Structures are given as structure tokens and as C-alpha cells.
Amino acid sequence: MHRTMRPTRRAASTLGGAPVAGGFGASDAGRSWTQDYTLTVDPRTTVLDCLLLIKRTQDPTLAFRYSCGHGMCGSDAVAINGTPSLLCKTTVQQAAQTAKPATPSFRRTAGAQTAAAAVPTATSVGTSTTATTPASSADTPVIDLAPIAAFSVQRDLIADIDPMLDQIRALQPYLQARGDLAMTADGKVNVFEYLQSPEQLAKFEQLTTCIxxxxxxASCPVFVGGDAFVGPAALVNQIRFIDDSRDGAASERLAAISESDGLPACQSVRACGLNCPQGIDVGEVIWQFIQGVQTRKQEG
Ligand code: SF4
Ligand code: FES
Known part of the structure; x- marks a missing residue:
């Protein structure tokens, strides 16, 4: 099985200039083009490991962001074949399922030349990978990588997600304890913990896994479209605290996300939950929350 990776490369437009020696020249600022790389890998290799291999062996200037390497930090979201995904949680085999066949010739994209190169390919036999000659380069799937939508591009595959983090930060994403003192079973004050029943925990626990x-x-057409919308990640974060029985700021939080750019801006498209790496059904969470708020209002 052979794989070709074709990251979309974009020079820094918001930061300007040349981030690293040997990479972009100042005159490249704002330029974007598509560049092909060809790799021979085991299909179980993650796309992140492919990029690390490219960086080590083919192109040290290629820029992408990652940290933990195993789905914990959330720093490596990119669009893989157009679908926002984490580099470290997507294998070549998975990415190939949505890949297009390679075009067996040179192709050009805006302002730049790209090549579907002569491919030193491999055949994967079980768990091992052995070099062979490709039957045809048209058999080689092309995995298309690009920065996630909705954010400005810093360079190559690095999107600037600071606006999302600023939104979350502005809504005070930390527990604001009620101040009630928890009691131990024998009636003594236990100031070291706030007790919570399993049912209370279950109400918000999955949302604590958001990374x-x-x-x-990047999956939400409202957010990507640039409408005034705090975005699903900020809403999920606030719902997590509103549903936490230990938090005492629920009414302030609800008021904040009930502004016109909060819950009212959500159009319940539900694309937001399709690709969440933590399995959070974001659209359903938001929908259920809105329903709950409306029901409580009606009940007075
Ligand atoms: S809800 Fe899921 S997709 Fe959205 S930021 Fe959190 S982990 Fe990522
Ligand atoms: S590198 Fe941390 S989530 Fe992928």
C-alpha cells in the first residue's frame, strides 16, 4: 500500500516575514501553495508520524503543531481530506479511506507548482511494509492536509486558535465554588472537598474531557462563516460548569452565553459533533441544554 501526502503550505500572512531560516523568504509572505510529499509507511502510522518523518527526511521547513502525540493536548487539529481531525489520532489507513486517487502527472495550484512525483512506493503485507514498484501512480491515494478552517493561518498547517482560547478564557472556564462547606458522614465540616453524587457528576463528566x-x-458552518458566534467549544465549556452542582456562577454563565452571539447564534446544524475526537456530541449537548433552559423558563 502506498501513500502520498500533500500538505497545503501557506506562508505567514498575519505574522508576516520569514519564520525560520531556510523556509519562507520575506517575499513569500501571504503566498500559499500545495506541495506534495511521498512516503512509504505502514498503514497504521499516524499522520502526525508521517509529518515528523517528512520533517526529518524531506523538508525541515514544514511547519505543524503538536505536543502530547496521543490525543490529550488538542494542539494538532488540521483538515485531513477536508475533515477537521487530530493528526495524532488519525492513521494513514483511516485517512486513505477519504483520500482521492493521485493524479499521475504534474499539477498546478494557485501561484505554485506541485508535482505528483515518481513514487518510491511500498506494499503493505500484514504488519510489515516492503518496497515495491507501483502498478500505477493512480493507485496512490493522496491524503490532503490543510490548516483547519475558521482561524487565520500562521504558517503551513498551523492555524491560530488563540481567538477560540480567548473566548473560552473570557467566560471564566474554572469552577467558581458555591462556598457551601461539604460535611463528612459524621457531620464534621470537610473543607477539602465538595461532595457530588455519581448522578450529579454524570451530568457534565464527559464535557470535562474537551481538549x-x-x-x-472548524466543523461549524456558522462559526466558519464568520457570523458573530462564540462557537461550540466555548458553549460546551460553559455548559460543563453550569451543569456542575459545585459551581455557584450558573446564572451569570447562562446570562453570558444567552447574549446574541451565544446560544441564540447556534443554528443547530450539528456538524460540530461529527468529528469531536473526544466523542462529545457537541450539537446534541447544546440542543439539550437549550431545550432545558426553555423548559425551565416555561415552568417559571
Ligand atoms: S468539544 Fe470536542 S471538538 Fe470541540 S474543542 Fe472540545 S474536544 Fe475539540
Ligand atoms: S498532539 Fe496532543 S492531541 Fe494530538
């Missing part, structure tokens, strides 16, 4: 990767934001 602020931005995949939901």
Missing part, C-alpha cells in the same frame, strides 16, 4: 482542539469550531 479545546477547535475541531468542532
Amino acid at each position: 479545546a482542539c477547535g475541531v468542532c469550531e
Whole structure:
């Protein structure tokens, strides 16, 4: 099985200039083009490991962001074949399922030349990978990588997700404890913990797994479209605290996300939950929350 990776490369437009020696020249600022790389890898290799291999062996200037390497930090969201995904959680095999066949010739994209190169390919046999000659380069799937939508591009595959983090930060994403003192079973004050029943925990527990990767934001047509909308990640974060029985700021939080750029801006498209790496059904969470708020209002 052979794989070709074709990251979309974009020079820094917001930061300007040349970030690293050997990479972009100042005159390249704002220029974007598509560049092909060809790799021979085991299909179980993650796309992140492919990029690290490219960086080590083919192109040290290629820029992408990652940290933990195993789905914990949320720093490596990119569009893989157009779908926002984490580089470290997507294998070549998975990415190939949505890949297009390679075009067996040179192709040009805006302002730049790209090549579907002569491919040193491989055949994957079980768990091993052995070099062979390709039957045809048309058999080689092309995995298309690009920065996630909705955010400005810093360079190559690095989107600037600071606006999302600023939104979340502005809504005070930390527990504001009620101040009630928890009691131990024998009636003594226990100041070290706030007790919570399993049912209370279950109400918000999954939302605590959000890693602020931005995949939901990049999947949301309202957010990507640039409408005034705090975005699904910020809403999920606030719902997590509103549903936490230990938090005492629920009414302030609800008021904040009930502004016109909050819950009212959500059009319930539900694309936001399709690709969440944490399995959070973001659209359903938001929908259920809105329903709950309306029901409570009606009940007075
Ligand atoms: S809800 Fe899911 S997709 Fe959205 S930021 Fe959190 S982990 Fe990422
Ligand atoms: S590198 Fe941390 S989530 Fe992928």
C-alpha cells in the first residue's frame, strides 16, 4: 500500500516575514501553495508520524503543531481530506479511506507548482511494509492536509486558535465554588472537598474531557462563516460548569452565553459533533441544554 501526502503550505500572512531560516523568504509572505510529499509507511502510522518523518527526511521547513502525540493536548487539529481531525489520532489507513486517487502527472495550484512525483512506493503485507514498484501512480491515494478552517493561518498547517482560547478564557472556564462547606458522614465540616453524587457528576463528566482542539469550531458552518458566534467549544465549556452542582456562577454563565452571539447564534446544524475526537456530541449537548433552559423558563 502506498501513500502520498500533500500538505497545503501557506506562508505567514498575519505574522508576516520569514519564520525560520531556510523556509519562507520575506517575499513569500501571504503566498500559499500545495506541495506534495511521498512516503512509504505502514498503514497504521499516524499522520502526525508521517509529518515528523517528512520533517526529518524531506523538508525541515514544514511547519505543524503538536505536543502530547496521543490525543490529550488538542494542539494538532488540521483538515485531513477536508475533515477537521487530530493528526495524532488519525492513521494513514483511516485517512486513505477519504483520500482521492493521485493524479499521475504534474499539477498546478494557485501561484505554485506541485508535482505528483515518481513514487518510491511500498506494499503493505500484514504488519510489515516492503518496497515495491507501483502498478500505477493512480493507485496512490493522496491524503490532503490543510490548516483547519475558521482561524487565520500562521504558517503551513498551523492555524491560530488563540481567538477560540480567548473566548473560552473570557467566560471564566474554572469552577467558581458555591462556598457551601461539604460535611463528612459524621457531620464534621470537610473543607477539602465538595461532595457530588455519581448522578450529579454524570451530568457534565464527559464535557470535562474537551481538549479545546477547535475541531468542532472548524466543523461549524456558522462559526466558519464568520457570523458573530462564540462557537461550540466555548458553549460546551460553559455548559460543563453550569451543569456542575459545585459551581455557584450558573446564572451569570447562562446570562453570558444567552447574549446574541451565544446560544441564540447556534443554528443547530450539528456538524460540530461529527468529528469531536473526544466523542462529545457537541450539537446534541447544546440542543439539550437549550431545550432545558426553555423548559425551565416555561415552568417559571
Ligand atoms: S468539544 Fe470536542 S471538538 Fe470541540 S474543542 Fe472540545 S474536544 Fe475539540
Ligand atoms: S498532539 Fe496532543 S492531541 Fe494530538
